[in-house]
Amino acid sequence: MSGRHRRAVLVSLGTAAATALAGCNSGSNSGSDQPESGTASKETHTAQNGSGVIADTEVKTTQITDNLGNETEATVLRVSVTDTAIDAITLRNSAGSEIARNQLGTGTATQFRLKNRAADTYDILAVKNGSIIDKRSKTFEREVSVDDLILTHESGLNGGEGGYGGVRTTITNTGDLPVKTDIYRVYGDVPSPVDRDSGLADGGHPFDPIIQPGESRIVANTQEEFVGDSDALTCSGEQRTGKIDLITDSGQETTISFEYSLSGKQNNVFGGDICSKATIHSWTVNDE
Numbered sequence: 001m002s003g004r005h006r007r008a009v010l011v012s013l014g015t016a017a018a019t020a021l022a023g024c025n026s027g028s029n030s031g032s033d034q035p036e037s038g039t040a041s042k043e044t045h046t047a048q049n050g051s052g053v054i055a056d057t058e059v060k061t062t063q064i065t066d067n068l069g070n071e072t073e074a075t076v077l078r079v080s081v082t083d084t085a086i087d088a089i090t091l092r093n094s095a096g097s098e099i100a101r102n103q104l105g106t107g108t109a110t111q112f113r114l115k116n117r118a119a120d121t122y123d124i125l126a127v128k129n130g131s132i133i134d135k136r137s138k139t140f141e142r143e144v145s146v147d148d149l150i151l152t153h154e155s156g157l158n159g160g161e162g163g164y165g166g167v168r169t170t171i172t173n174t175g176d177l178p179v180k181t182d183i184y185r186v187y188g189d190v191p192s193p194v195d196r197d198s199g200l201a202d203g204g205h206p207f208d209p210i211i212q213p214g215e216s217r218i219v220a221n222t223q224e225e226f227v228g229d230s231d232a233l234t235c236s237g238e239q240r241t242g243k244i245d246l247i248t249d250s251g252q253e254t255t256i257s258f259e260y261s262l263s264g265k266q267n268n269v270f271g272g273d274i275c276s277k278a279t280i281h282s283w284t285v286n287d288e
Contacts, residue, residue, distance in 0.1 A: 051133060051134045052082055052134070053081055053082055053083045053086060053126045053133050053134035054079060054080075054081055054082075054089075054124060054126050054134045054135075054136050055080045055081055055082050056078075056079070056080040057077065057078070057079050057080075057124055057136050057138055058077070058078045058080075059075065059076070059077055059078075059114070059138075059140075059176055059213070060075070060076060060078060061073060061074070061075050061076075061212045061213065061214070061215075062074065062076060062111075064076070064113070073212065074113050074114075074115060074178075075113070075114045075115065075177065075178050075212050075213055076111040076112060076113055076114060077091075077111060077112045077114055077124075077138070078109060078110075078111040079102075079109065079110055079111070079112075079124055080108060080109045081104065081108055081109070081126060082108075083126070083128070083133075084104060084106065084107070084108055085128065086104065086126050086127060086128040086133065087103065087127050087128050087129065087130075088101050088102060088103045088104070088127045089101070089102050089104065089110050089124065089125065089126060089127070090102075090124075090125045090127055091112060091122050091123070091124060091125075092122065092123040092125060093118075093120050093121075093122055094120050094121050094122070100112055114140065114176075114177050114178065115178050115210070117140060117177055119140055119141050119142050119175075119177065120139070120140060121137060121138070121139040121140075122137070122138055122139075122140065123135055123136070123137050124136040124137070124138060139176075140175075140176040140177050141175040141176055141177065142173075142175045142176075142177045142179055142248075142250065142252075143173070143174045143175035144171050144172065144173055144174065144175070144179055144211075144246075144248075144254065145171065145172045145174050146169060146170075146171055146246075146254065146256060146285045147170040147171060147172055147216065148169070148170040149167055149168070149169055149170075149244075149256070149258055149280050149283050150167065150168045150169075150170065150218065151164045151166075151167060151168075151278050151280060152164065152165050152166045152167065152168055152220065152224070153165070154224065154227070154269045154270075154274055155269070156267045156268060156269055156274075157268045157269060157270065160267060160268065161265065161267050161276055162267060162269055162274060162276070163226075163264065163265075163267050163269065163274035163275045163276040163277070163278070164226055164262070164274065164275060164276075164277070164278035165224035165225075165226050165227050165269065165274055166186065166220065166221065166223075166224040166225045166226050166227070167186060167220075167225065167226075167242070167244070167258070167260075167280070168218050168219065168220040169184070169218070169219050169220070169244060169246065169256065170216060170217070170218050170219075171211070171216065171217055171219060171246065172214075172215070172216040172217075173211045173212060173213050173214065173215050173216075174213075174214075175213060176213055177213065178210050178211065178212055178213065179210075179211045179248055180209045180210050180211075180248055180249040180250075181209045181211065181217075181219060181246060181247070181248055181249075182209065182247050182248060182249050183245065183246070183247040184219050184220065184221050184244070184245070184246055184247075185221065185244070185245050186221060186225040186242060186243070186244050187242070187243055187245075188240075188241055188242040188243040189240040189241050189242060190225045190226060190240070190242045191225065191226055191227065191228030191232065191233050191262075192223065192224065192225050192226070192227055192228050192272075193225065194221050194223050194225055209249075219246065224271065224274075225242075226262060226274060226275065226278065227269060227271050227272040227273065227274050228272055228273060228274075229272055229273065230266065230272070230273045233262075233266060233272070233273045233274075233275065234262070235262050235263050235264055235265065235266050235275035235276070235277070236262075236263065237261050237262070237263035238261060239259055239260070239261050239281060240259070240260055240261065240262075241257065241258070241259055242257075242258050242260060243255060243256065243257050243258070244256040244258070254285060254286075255285070255286040256283055256284070256285055256286070257283065257284055257286060258280055258282065258283035258284075259280070259281040259282045259283070260278065260279060260280045260281060261278065261279050261281065262275035262277070262278050263275060263276075263277045263278070263279070264276030264277030
């Protein structure tokens with residue numbers, strides 16, 4: 001396939017729109033976040049960065065237990081400390097507001113879930129007796145790359161010859177934060193445009209819209225865009241232009257333009273007619 005362009009699409013959220021984190025401690029007797037969204041931190045800073053109290057900060061995808069006792073996959077910020085006598089580890093956003101706080105208890109590490117965290121630069125603060133004794137800073141981004149477009153093949157009715165019913169998109173979360181995909185629609189010069197959210201699918205299976213950092217997914221619509229009525233569908237091989245909108249829960253919209261053609265025989269499949277051959281000639285990501 002010629003003319004492909006692979007670009008990264010940055011999903012930026014307003015720094016003031018941070019929502020409260022749900023968090024948990026590792027090896028701690030007190031493991032819940034105590035968010036104070038929108039309030040300024042009242043601690044005084046009595047130590048410089050690098051005092052050694054905060055030993056390490058790491059973003060990782062792990063299994064956690066939710067409030068119902070179920071195991072679930074989550075991306076977390078794990079903070080390890082060398083001084084177990086500190087009062088808490090807190091997160092402060094770039095506006096200077098404390099938005100989450102974890103007490104360590106007797107543990108040496110704590111972790112904050114990042115699912116609903118806004119893209120921003122955060123200060124990670126170790127607090128003891130009302131004073132900040134150590135500080136680290138970390139920048140989190142939501143970034144998605146569009147890697148490929150894939151044609152979907154459908155079987156014909158009663159064992160007959162099928163054809164190509166639609167187009168899927170391979171995307172990768174190349175950022176630090178989870179990405180939730182809400183809408184995938186295909187429209188333009190296609191036999192059955194999808195101009196609304198008709199549901200997401202992943203290789204024909206129910207789609208988990210949360211894509212963790214480093215994870216790739218094949219995203220598709222539950223409605224086949226190249227299946228049409230026998231009178232309206234043409235398999236002439238002429239080149240056409242379609243568009244794909246991929247929209248996340250943050251409101252960021254990625255638009256992909258693609259050139260394709262339908263050719264071959266017109267066959268019957270479940271839901272309508274289909275062309276036995278299809279080709280994607282080129283595609284490009286339009287940065288919004």
